[in-house]
Amino acid sequence: MQKTMLAVMKEKAQAGVTLKQIPIPTPINDEILVKVLYASICGTDIGIYNWTPWAAGHIKPPIVIGHEVVGEVVELGEEMRRGLGDGGSGRGRSGEGGIGGMKIGDIVSSETHIYCGNCYQCRIGNLHVCENMELFGIGRNGGFAEYTTIPIRTTWKNNLSIPLEAMSVAEPLGNAVHVITKANVAGKKVLVVGLGPTGLCAGMVAKAYGAREVVGLNRSEYRRKLGKKVGLDRVIEKLSEREYNLFDVVVEMSGSQAGIQIAFDAVRIAGKVIAFGIPKSEITLNWGKYLINKELSIDSVFGRRIWETWYQTSDLLTSGKIDLTKIITHRFKLDQFEEAMKVMMSGECGKVLLEVA
Numbered sequence: 001m002q003k004t005m006l007a008v009m010k011e012k013a014q015a016g017v018t019l020k021q022i023p024i025p026t027p028i029n030d031e032i033l034v035k036v037l038y039a040s041i042c043g044t045d046i047g048i049y050n051w052t053p054w055a056a057g058h059i060k061p062p063i064v065i066g067h068e069v070v071g072e073v074v075e076l077g078e079e080m081r082r083g084l085g086d087g088g089s090g091r092g093r094s095g096e097g098g099i100g101g102m103k104i105g106d107i108v109s110s111e112t113h114i115y116c117g118n119c120y121q122c123r124i125g126n127l128h129v130c131e132n133m134e135l136f137g138i139g140r141n142g143g144f145a146e147y148t149t150i151p152i153r154t155t156w157k158n159n160l161s162i163p164l165e166a167m168s169v170a171e172p173l174g175n176a177v178h179v180i181t182k183a184n185v186a187g188k189k190v191l192v193v194g195l196g197p198t199g200l201c202a203g204m205v206a207k208a209y210g211a212r213e214v215v216g217l218n219r220s221e222y223r224r225k226l227g228k229k230v231g232l233d234r235v236i237e238k239l240s241e242r243e244y245n246l247f248d249v250v251v252e253m254s255g256s257q258a259g260i261q262i263a264f265d266a267v268r269i270a271g272k273v274i275a276f277g278i279p280k281s282e283i284t285l286n287w288g289k290y291l292i293n294k295e296l297s298i299d300s301v302f303g304r305r306i307w308e309t310w311y312q313t314s315d316l317l318t319s320g321k322i323d324l325t326k327i328i329t330h331r332f333k334l335d336q337f338e339e340a341m342k343v344m345m346s347g348e349c350g351k352v353l354l355e356v357a
């Protein structure tokens with residue numbers, strides 16, 4: 001077997017990445033070694049590439065970056081080989097699910113939020129907001145490489161009826177599922193502010209879950225066209241005042257000051273706003289005008305529920321209600337990472353896929 005692999009590394013605490021050959025990792029304890037087949041680039045990876053203050057606060061170089069991957073299990077860590085793995089089982093549907101019964105040759109993805117299992121949030125079932133969370137491809141080596149190691153407790157065994165490419169871009173869909181399930185959208189008028197990949201997915205999920213009308217808002221014509229392509233009822237460049245106070249549910253996916261302002265103008269009295277996009281700096285909001293006078297409900301989402309959201313996501317994909325390949329707009333080989341990142345930064349893209357194997 002080969003001993004080294006190509007990896008995209010953040011080697012120094014500065015902008016940019018290095019592509020280099022490094023030793024293939026060995027899975028220890030409860031880890032598995034995965035041969036990466038496809039990976040996709042996330043908005044978070046742009047911040048890591050550019051070395052934003054957030055990235056500087058979360059990453060200690062050198063580290064292999066990348067967290068959205070699908071791959072094949074090629075080796076099990078010692079605890080797994082001795083049968084001491086975490087146990088548990090999925091729902092037994094088509095062999096998909098989290099932990100338990102993992103074997104060589106299985107096609108798996110990694111949850112990005114690697115939980116500890118011991119803190120208060122983990123103990124009450126909120127694994128995705130673990131107090132000691134380690135982030136895959138951010139706080140530990142990730143998946144923009146030919147091989148990666150994942151702890152078995154955060155490994156998801158994929159349903160093989162889903163296209164491999166779709167599995168690798170399932171994170172934005174999962175996040176969107178968590179966002180939309182917080183709002184109970186059936187029969188409702190929904191506005192999606194920001195049509196990046198997760199916003200596009202939120203629009204698709206809202207449609208799949210029976211929203212009466214789904215409107216997508218984005219300044220970029222390219223992204224609005226994608227919104228049309230994935231089946232949103234209407235896409236708009238900005239919100240006219242005639243549409244203020246009309247939406248039952250607004251999902252804020254942009255994280256921009258302007259987007260957040262629009263979300264609160266658009267939502268109806270006693271409507272619901274779900275916050276997902278993360279602002280780069282502090283934002284301001286007229287607390288009295290919106291929160292008090294409109295008597296709004298506000299909720300927020302940070303990642304996927306483990307594994308509840310994953311099952312819901314899998315259901316949407318296996319039933320054919322959502323075709324994730326529609327949001328994949330570009331494909332590159334791993335050694336073309338710099339080119340792929342340029343496309344990401346241009347904003348003229350949906351999901352950018354890396355064909356690794």
Ligand SMILES: [Zn+2]
Nearest residue numbers: 042044068171
């Ligand atoms: Zn991501």
Ligand SMILES: [Zn+2]
Nearest residue numbers: 116119122130
């Ligand atoms: Zn924890």
